[in-house]
Amino acid sequence: MNSVTNTSLLKNLIFDLGDVIIPIDLTAPVRNFAMLANLPEDEVWAVWKQHGLINQYETGLVDDAAFRDHVRRLLKNDTETSDRWADEVIDTAWNTVLLDLPVERIERIKELKQNYRLFLLSNTSPIHIRRVNYILTSLNQPTLEELFERVFYSYDVRLAKPSPEIYQHVLTEAGIVPEETAFFDDNAANIQGAAALGIQAVQVQPPLTILDYLKDV
Structure with a gap:
């Protein structure tokens, strides 16, 4: 899915971290x-x-x-x-x-907190999370744990996307339902995994960024 198709029911936004919030170079x-x-x-x-x-x-x-x-x-x-x-x-x-973090993405997410419950779901490692939080604070921005209502890191929950169990874990722990939830990720398999549970799953694909997908949200 390339956009949120039903915003009338939308109450919850779940974000991936790499290449959605912060650009990355896996190589x-x-x-x-x-x-x-x-x-x-x-x-x-x-x-x-x-x-x-x-x-x-x-x-x-x-x-x-x-x-x-x-x-x-x-x-x-x-x-x-x-x-x-x-x-x-x-x-x-x-x-x-981890590449340079565009501050405007953080500012937009902060704006969305006024109208939506916000969550982070990332396949990641503690070393990376500490570095991202260091980058955020050096930019006078909140840490990930402050920016989102709940953060779900694969190393904490012992599950990884695109396993259906990790999406169900987020829904259960956050007390949210799929039809009121949108999920933004750059990976096609992760999008399919979330969509299979009824979540409005949006694949963030370059050259577009998360800001383009959030214009109408």
């Missing part, structure tokens, strides 16, 4: 870890996929420390100095996925 962390490890990018991609590390981290199966240790074990050469793979170095490389 950037791989490029940076490849440089750190002195490996080809495709080899790093293969390691990620083989071990399912990102999914484990984003669904809370491993914590920050275990994620960093896994990265070191998979990519670090035993002869390299530990400083090169310090926690902050790994965190910085991991956070290169």
Whole structure:
């Protein structure tokens, strides 16, 4: 679905984070870890996929420390100095996925709080959320937890989009119903997952941004 088709019943808005609120570059962390490890990018991609590390981290199966240790074990050469793979170095490389945050998107979301209940639903990791909140506060904006009535992070709920269970979890926990709810996400599979439950699911597709989809809301 490319727009909200029924605004008359609309009471609740659920937002994805990456490429909806903050632009992202999914290839950037791989490029940076490849440089750190002195490996080809495709080899790093293969390691990620083989071990399912990102999914484990984003669904809370491993914590920050275990994620960093896994990265070191998979990519670090035993002869390299530990400083090169310090926690902050790994965190910085991991956070290169996050691009500049357009403040006007935050301002529009703040306006919408006057008329709608607002929620955030993101497949993400604690390192990313801490960085996004740092970016927001440095721009004199509220944190994600202050901006939204409730935030639902995959690593907290131990579920990930597009699993139907994560959408049902949000509906149940927030006490909202699908027909009064719109969901904005950039991923087609995530949109289909939400739409299957009756949520008005809107795919945010470049060159349009969330601001274009919120004009009539």
